[in-house]
Structures are given as structure tokens and as C-alpha cells.
Amino acid sequence: MKKISIVIPAYNEEGNVALIHQKIKEVFSELPNYDFEIIFVNDGSRDGTQKQLEVLSSQFSEIKFIEFSRNFGHQPAVKAGMDSALGNAVISMDGDLQHPPELIPQMIKKWEEGYDVVLTIRKYPKEISFFKRKTSDFFYKLLSGLSDVNLTKGGGSDFRLMDANVVEVMRKFNEDDLFLRGLTSWMGFKQSAIEFTASERVSGQSSYNLKKMITFAFTGITAFSVKPLYIAAYLGFLFSAFSVIGYGAYVIYAFVSKTEISGWASLIMTIVFFGGLQLIILGIIGIYLGKIFKQVKARPNYIIKNKNF
Ligand code: UDP
Ligand code: MG
Secondary structure (H helix, E strand, O other): OEEEEEEEEEOOOOOOHHHHHHHHHHHHHOOOOEEEEEEEEEOOOOOOHHHHHHHHHHHOOOEEEEEEOOOOOHHHHHHHHHHHOOOOEEEEOOOOOOOOHHHHHHHHHHHHOOOOEEEEEEEOOOOOOHHHHHHHHHHHHHHHHHOOOOOOOOOOOOOEEEEHHHHHHHHOOOOOOOOHHHHHHHHOOOEEEEEEEOOOOOOOOOOOOHHHHHHHHHHHHHHHOOHHHHHHHHHHHHHHHHHHHHHHHHHHHHHHHOOOOOOHHHHHHHHHHHHHHHHHHHHHHHHHHHHHHHHHHOOOOOOEEEEOO
16 A cells, blocks of 8 residues: 655644644545555644644554754755655645645645656635735746746645655755755656645744745745856946946046036945945855855754654
8 A cells, every 4th residue: 555644844733733634634535545644843833733743643643743852944844754754655735724635636646647746836815915925926936037946936835745756865955945845846857736726824823924935035046046146247247347338438528528527426326336236246145155154064954852753
């Protein structure tokens, strides 16, 4: 019998874990030819998530948990679950029921058809705020434009199925700033996608705010591409060329008209502008430098405090 591992990162999901287990169980009761396990990764929750998991896992043998020593973030939590998953295929999904378990049979079907990776493309329901929708769209456009991985719009949901072979490859990765959706796209293999509509979070709060989303965007871009560095260099060339031309034009103008162009304001503005530009470019270099610094230390992505399997 083939086994499917479901990996669920959980950060303050005490109101959701029992419910999602129930739903997944229902789904698998319709799939009698598959065995399943659910690996909850408690990412340093501050609520009763751990208690819930301990109670549930003592009642149901298919429930496993990994408890982190602190909050490491969504991506490391997914990675930890994949690292310990024993299934022939691994499905990662959010713990707040925004990723409908009803899609699992379709994903398995695609996998059985021979796809190694089954992505899900999230369509937005009407209730999702205009702001979140736009920032998300913008993020994927920017990311695809700036990096060398091809990310379909919305293909970025972390609800996906991977064959055990793909998971095996993923385990060997030793990247500091994890960006799993990008890595999945980058790895290749035979990929397929299905669409779904994300629903509202059932209980609790989303922990992704604007600041986190911007950080995530930077991680995504800088983990996959050095294009920002090229852009910085191109800008340098562009402005140098511009200044040479401008300078020539100015000298000619001064000789012909025998007057000088005065302009304190324009001078100051130019200095401020270029000061700013240089700081931005230094910052970009700094981000890459920081990544090298973190990677060189080679600290683990996460620390496990407790595990029941
Ligand atoms: N999550 C996590 N660690 C964190 C933040 C979130 O493991 O530091 C989990 C969370 O429990 C959920 C998933 O990641 O299962 C997605 O988080 P959330 O619903 O807050 O994000 P959103 O759906 O708003 O993008
Ligand atoms: Mg959510």
C-alpha cells in the first residue's frame, strides 16, 4: 500500500489542528488504497498547539509531531516535516484550512499519472483584500522578472505534492534562507498544476504581515538570482554615460553662450539623488554579503526539541 505523508506547519493553530486532521481523515476514507500519516510541525507556538498535538497523537496513530525549540518560520517548518516524512509522496499544506484537503485526491491522481510534483495555483476568492491580492500579484511578477526561476502567478502556494524522489533531493539542500516554492520550480522534474480557491483562515490569525511579506520577497529574489547586482552595475554605466554626455554638452554651451549655468538647488538635488542611489546599491550588495555570511556559518534551518516518532 502506498503511503502519503501530509506535512503541516503549525504556529498557534490550536483551534485548527483537530479540525484539519478530521478533514484529512474523511478524505482518506474515500481513498482506501492509500495509507497516510500527518506530520504536524509545531513551530514554537505560544498557544496550546503542542498540548493538542500530544493528545491527538495518543489517540490516532497516523498523527505525528515535531516540536521546534523556538519559532523558526513557515519554510523551515515545512522542510523539517519533509525531512522526516516516510511516504511515497509528500503533501505540504497550511494548518489553517486555507488549503482545502478535498484537493488531495486530485493531487494523488496527477501523481499516479506520472507527475513528480503537483503544484496548486491559488485563485483568490472575493473576500481576500484587494491589497493582499495586489501585493501577491506584484510579488510574483517581480520575482519572475528578477530571478531565473519561472514562477507561475499564484503557483506560489505552499500546498503541493512531491514524489519521494523529489523530496529526497530537497533534503540534501543546504540553503540558509529557504524559499521552497522557488526551489521546487528550480529543481525541474515533471510538474503539473491544479487550481483551487483559497478560503478564509478558520481560526486564529495570519502571521504574515506586510513587513514579513517584503522580507519574504527579498529572500525569494536574492536566493535565486544575482540580477539585482547586474541592475546596479547597469545603472552605474548608464549614469556614467549620461554624465559624460551632459558634461560635454555643458562645456559647449558655456563656450558658445559665454555664460555659466547656475543652480544651487539642482546641484544639491543631484547630490542627494546619487547619494541615495549609492546607498541603495550598497544595500543590495550588503544583502548578498549577509546571505554569504549566514550561509558560511552553516547553522541548521531548525532545531527539534521533541518528536514523537
Ligand atoms: N506558520 C509557521 N510558522 C510561522 C508562521 C506560520 O509554521 O512562523 C504556519 C501557520 O501555522 C500556517 C502556515 O504556516 O499553517 C501559513 O501561515 P499563515 O496562515 O499565517 O499565512 P497566510 O495564509 O496568511 O499566508
Ligand atoms: Mg493562512
